[in-house]
Amino acid sequence: MAIDYKIANHNCNIVRRILNPVMPDLTLFFIIHGEDERSKQFSKNIHYIREHPCGELVVEYIKNNPEILTYNRTSFCGLSRANSSGFLGFLKSESSIALCFMNQDRFETEEYFKNHAFHIAWHAYALLRDVKKEDVSLYKFSEPNNKKSFILPSLEIEELRHRNLVADIFSASIQYLMGKENALDVMAQQRLDGTVKKDIGFISENFPFIIALDTLDHALKSDKVEKEKKKGNSAKNAIDIALSTAKTYTAQSTTQWSGFSYPAQHMAWCGFEPEKILGAAIYTNENTYIHSIADTVAERLNIKPEMISKFQDFNPFTEYEANNRLHSKFTETVFDKIINKIRTPKEYMVLLAEARTQNNKLLEGNPIGWCAHSIIVVSQTFEASQAETFDEAILSRSKELFNEEQLTIDFQILWNFSQTIFEFLRTGNKIDAACIEKINESYPEFGSICRAISYINNMSDQIDEAKKKQKTGIYSFISSNTLKK
Numbered sequence: 001m002a003i004d005y006k007i008a009n010h011n012c013n014i015v016r017r018i019l020n021p022v023m024p025d026l027t028l029f030f031i032i033h034g035e036d037e038r039s040k041q042f043s044k045n046i047h048y049i050r051e052h053p054c055g056e057l058v059v060e061y062i063k064n065n066p067e068i069l070t071y072n073r074t075s076f077c078g079l080s081r082a083n084s085s086g087f088l089g090f091l092k093s094e095s096s097i098a099l100c101f102m103n104q105d106r107f108e109t110e111e112y113f114k115n116h117a118f119h120i121a122w123h124a125y126a127l128l129r130d131v132k133k134e135d136v137s138l139y140k141f142s143e144p145n146n147k148k149s150f151i152l153p154s155l156e157i158e159e160l161r162h163r164n165l166v167a168d169i170f171s172a173s174i175q176y177l178m179g180k181e182n183a184l185d186v187m188a189q190q191r192l193d194g195t196v197k198k199d200i201g202f203i204s205e206n207f208p209f210i211i212a213l214d215t216l217d218h219a220l221k222s223d224k225v226e227k228e229k230k231k232g233n234s235a236k237n238a239i240d241i242a243l244s245t246a247k248t249y250t251a252q253s254t255t256q257w258s259g260f261s262y263p264a265q266h267m268a269w270c271g272f273e274p275e276k277i278l279g280a281a282i283y284t285n286e287n288t289y290i291h292s293i294a295d296t297v298a299e300r301l302n303i304k305p306e307m308i309s310k311f312q313d314f315n316p317f318t319e320y321e322a323n324n325r326l327h328s329k330f331t332e333t334v335f336d337k338i339i340n341k342i343r344t345p346k347e348y349m350v351l352l353a354e355a356r357t358q359n360n361k362l363l364e365g366n367p368i369g370w371c372a373h374s375i376i377v378v379s380q381t382f383e384a385s386q387a388e389t390f391d392e393a394i395l396s397r398s399k400e401l402f403n404e405e406q407l408t409i410d411f412q413i414l415w416n417f418s419q420t421i422f423e424f425l426r427t428g429n430k431i432d433a434a435c436i437e438k439i440n441e442s443y444p445e446f447g448s449i450c451r452a453i454s455y456i457n458n459m460s461d462q463i464d465e466a467k468k469k470q471k472t473g474i475y476s477f478i479s480s481n482t483l484k485k
Contacts, residue, residue, distance in 0.1 A: 002105040003113055008032045011114045012102065015121055018174070022235040026079075026128055027052055027097045028121055035105045039069035054080035054097045061142050061150035072428055073201040074103045074116060076123035078142075078152040081131060098124035106201055112190045118171035119164075122242070126163060127153050158251035161206050165254055166246040168209040169216055174238035176220050177229050184220070188213055192297050195261050196274040200428045204265045205258035210296065215248055260293040263316035266422050270314055270366040279305035285317040314366045323368065324411045330369035335402045338375065344389055345382035349466035351375050356456050356463055363431050363453070365422035367414040373452040374405035409448055417446050433457060
């Protein structure tokens with residue numbers, strides 16, 4: 001359940017108030033919005049943004065890049081910076097404004113929202129530090145030749161993961177220093193929930209907070225930090241802790257987390273429960289680091305890992321070849337399974353119903369056993385047949401067609417398609433006809449898969465009608481294993 005706007009706004013005000021003494025030249029401008037409401041909320045805040053000395057640069061940048069307002073993911077967008085001169089050029093002052101979007105609909109609790117508000121604030125602070133140090137490798141201007149323009153972060157994926165790690169360390173540290181004793185546990189819970197459950201817009205492998213948990217816990221409970229905690233200055237101390245702890249981890253070391261988090265997320269979007277996800281990581285993967293992470297996650301979330309038991313279960317934690325063999329074994333049994341559901345070629349709609357079921361599973365990101373393209377070829381043969389009953393020749397030819405069509409799509413292509421679907425799903429895209437068309441245009445290698453999906457979608461009404469007739473007894477789809485003579 002999404003949090004209330006007033007609660008979200010109150011927490012953003014708290015973050016601003018706490019950080020203002022240590023970031024006096026940085027204005028954190030949070031725009032809070034619901035799903036698909038970013039543009040509307042930005043419009044409501046334009047006049048407030050323009051009141052800032054750098055505000056017009058922000059408005060101009062968004063005007064030139066309107067696609068930003070179509071996004072839904074909570075994010076730090078960038079900042080604008082300007083210097084102003086005092087009397088006769090003396091007493092120069094500097095001011096900056098950071099544009100931050102917070103999607104209130106994507107946070108289940110107030111704690112999670114506040115955690116990420118501090119996280120976003122760190123991104124703004126870190127970019128401003130890069131600018132002041134003139135570390136141009138980590139930022140870019142929207143207009144390279146105009147240093148008064150909008151400034152954006154320019155991070156490679158490993159640098160982004162490292163910055164996210166430090167941002168989470170800062171967020172947890174500042175709240176711990178302010179007296180929230182369970183701050184680390186809540187942050188860990190939030191990131192782990194987003195890893196083993198469906199969490200729209202959350203790219204779990206880019207948030208490796210869990211790898212720093214023990215180090216940070218030790219640092220925060222040191223005698224030195226405890227003394228500083230009593231003195232106050234929580235924001236300054238949190239910055240120092242974040243910067244010092246960050247040195248423990250290189251940008252490259254954060255990529256290890258993705259070995260667990262990426263397949264865990266894929267399984268979550270395929271509908272697997274956390275128990276099964278952790279079981280797959282622990283019992284079927286040979287990487288000791290992944291085992292260790294999965295054990296930590298299970299302990300933190302108080303979950304008992306379970307073995308994957310179903311024959312057709314997809315498992316991205318195991319070797320690709322194992323999934324390939326599982327897929328092959330599963331599809332080998334499909335023809336006999338579906339052919340035994342019908343009595344005559346005229347009942348070919350039952351085959352298309354099976355293809356639709358397989359498509360639905362694939363469009364959740366699970367590729368194991370998908371052979372809808374082959375089922376469609378068989379159904380089209382039955383549709384064109386004038387035979388009232390099956391005979392050996394029809395059965396033999398349909399089996400040949402099924403096997404021939406199976407050879408046209410390699411499992412690697414199917415695997416890649418399932419990952420593409422997974423990426424679309426977790427970033428908030430709806431897998432509809434327009435999406436399939438977009439995938440077909442962007443990835444020619446998926447053409448056969450997309451055509452099979454579109455074909456079944458177009459036949460959906462006829463499939464439903466056939467099912468109604470089945471229920472009313474007009475067709476008997478209850479199979480016997482007797483040979484159709």
